[in-house]
Amino acid sequence: MKRSLFIILGALCFAIAGKAQGSDVSVQKKNTDYSFLNDTVEAVKDSMTFEQRVEMINRMKLKQDAKLLRFEAGITGGFCDANESSYMVELTFAYYPLTYAGVSCGIEWNDNHGDRPLIDRYDDDEYDPKRVIKINLTPGLAFRTPTLWLSKRRAAGLMLHCEPGLCITPFCNDKVTFTEIKDAQGVGHPASYTDELYGNITTRNVRNHGGKWLAWRIKSALTFRSGDVFLSLGWLTSDFNIENGRNNIRYTKGKRYNGIEKYKHTNTLFASITGQF
Incomplete structure (x- = not known):
């Protein structure tokens, strides 16, 4: 068991x-x-x-x-139309503390080329009393739009730029040497080549006074963007006139030396290349 x-x-x-x-x-x-x-x-x-x-x-x-950077620098060239034609070249710089808003400044060279076409060359020692050269400072505000991309890869796009600002001319009063002939009433008139041959002329060396040194301007452009390089085509309007530095130079008891009684606004068609960094 x-x-x-x-x-x-x-x-x-x-x-x-x-x-x-x-x-x-x-x-x-x-x-x-x-x-x-x-x-x-x-x-x-x-x-x-x-x-x-x-x-x-x-x-x-x-x-x-595709990012918009804070700094831009570039060069602008354009043809200006006012009482007389001229051309301009401007070095520009802009700083954007905000993505689409900032400040800008520039140095502008403006030349009417006197009696010659804009494409003709001057010799260094050749004096033309009708030639006017102005160097302007151009501070202002700067605005830009977001980029409208033309492809998914964002290789190219379009933007708008606008820069309202000022045009400051430090040396606004010109000094001109010219010849005149006086009539029986003592009123001066432009001397002709025949007057110069006969010696019936008076040579005057006159500096302007009361020239206009401050003007407004608005610069707008359509911009093609590729990476950090911007190519722009635009239009600039301003009440600056290259002849403003001769507004009070007159023939004796007569008309203005430059023959302008009413100064027009300047309209400029320009192109520029700019880089951001």
Whole structure:
């Protein structure tokens, strides 16, 4: 009887141990399955993160390339129309503390070329009393619009620029040497070549007074942008007149030396190239 009980207890212990071992194997297998599944999910996550990261880098690069920087510098050239034609060349600089608004300044050379066409060349020692050269300072405000991109790659785009400001002429009063002939009433008139041959002339050396040194101006442009380089075509209007420095030079008891009684505003068609940094 005791022997039978011992055999039965041994069999039960063996069965319990086997079941426990089988349970451990099942749990281990189950854990292995979960581990494989987790590894697969992590791999998918890593793959998606990499793709998103590449896309994010590309977007950041495009955004960086398309970014408007704070500083601009460039050169402008144009043809001016007022009482007389002239040309201008201007070196410009702008600072934008805000993305689309800032301040600007420039140095402008303005030349009417006297009696000669604008494309003719002057000798260094040649004096033309009708030639006027002005150097102007041009401080102002600067505004620009967001870029209208012409492609998804943002390789090229269009913008608008506008710069309302001032035109300051430091040396506004000209000094002119000219000849005149007086009539019977003592009124001076321009001397002709024949008058000069006969010597019936008076030579005068006169400096102007009360010249206009301050004027307003508005500069607007359509800009083509490629990266950090801007190419602009625009229009400038101002009440500056290159002859303002001769407004009070007159023939004796007569008309103004330059023959202008009413000064027109100056309108300029210009082109410019500018870089941002």
